[in-house]
Amino acid sequence: MSKKTMKAVVYKHTGTVALEERPLPGLMDSRDAVIKVTLTTICSSDIHIKHGAVPRAIPGTILGHEFVGIVDQVGNDVKRFKPGDRVAVNVETFCGECFFCKRGYVNNCTDEHGGWALGCRIDGGQAEYVRVPFADNGITHIPDDVTDEDALFTGDILSTGYWGASLAEIKPADTVAVIGAGPTGLCTLMCAGLYGPARVIAIDISDERLELAKKQGLADIILNPLKQDVVQEVLRLTEGRGADAVLEAAGGKDTFQTAWKIARPNAVVCVVAMYEEAQVIPLPDMYGKNLVFKTGGVDASCCGEIMELIRAGRLNTSCLITHRTTLEHIMEAYDIFENKKDHVIKYAVNIE
Incomplete structure (x- = not known):
């Protein structure tokens, strides 16, 4: 690298993010890799950070935890990757050796920089270059026949949908309800379909996003709580029982309550x-339903x-990319994405 600075999106303080010049990252540990970012995106979690809703986020940190690129440098103890490799980067960094990592709970890695650190507590990938700790664990080879756009969501929202669907214990012929048809909800719908459910119900307040889910074959039935009594409709569709598995991917004011209400007795609510x-x-209202609740940050280890x-x-996420731009114009993209303008689902931000 001949230059000494790069453009990067920085979380300044609650309410403010900005595109700035920052020093280029370097190796800080023998297990690190430095990645030249080729494609990045904006996640709802970045908006949560901006709003001050992620207490662990550190002001001054470069945002971004969903990106792909080319390996530029590796530390001496990195064995699986070499400069020039195309890679997708995991939302989480994890040591692979602690109590939680050995059990697959990588979100709870006890290392200082373990769990969700990139773009939250250490500099992330809305930048030209990024340092990735524990590179052998935290990056994934991209095959030659997979494009950057194909691979863009591997390390975060696809991992979240994949993790959620596995936690929900979906069985063939089940009725599955997914609340939320935004980017994470769409990925959750995709991954729920891998388990062979008989019927998938998508629930959202946006008819446009619901129609996208149905058009893409991700949902069999779509319900809008602004137009329908979702609880009664799910009960009607399931002979009064409720859904066999419910995945709550919306995070709205009332969506958690909807989730447990539409679940049948003994169901999993994820x-x-x-x-x-x-x-x-x-608890008094749900007494006797014998529900199992599963929750937490994604264990993005798959x-x-x-x-x-x-x-x-x-798994094909091409329908999610509705907008494309460059890093130079990413602040305009933040405004559009945060305020859900122009029918946006996800941005692909090219790093020139």
């Missing part, structure tokens, strides 16, 4: 969403499997 406000579990499913055509 909370995929990140909330900006505390939620209430009304990126290799996800990449193979992308390569095989089993």
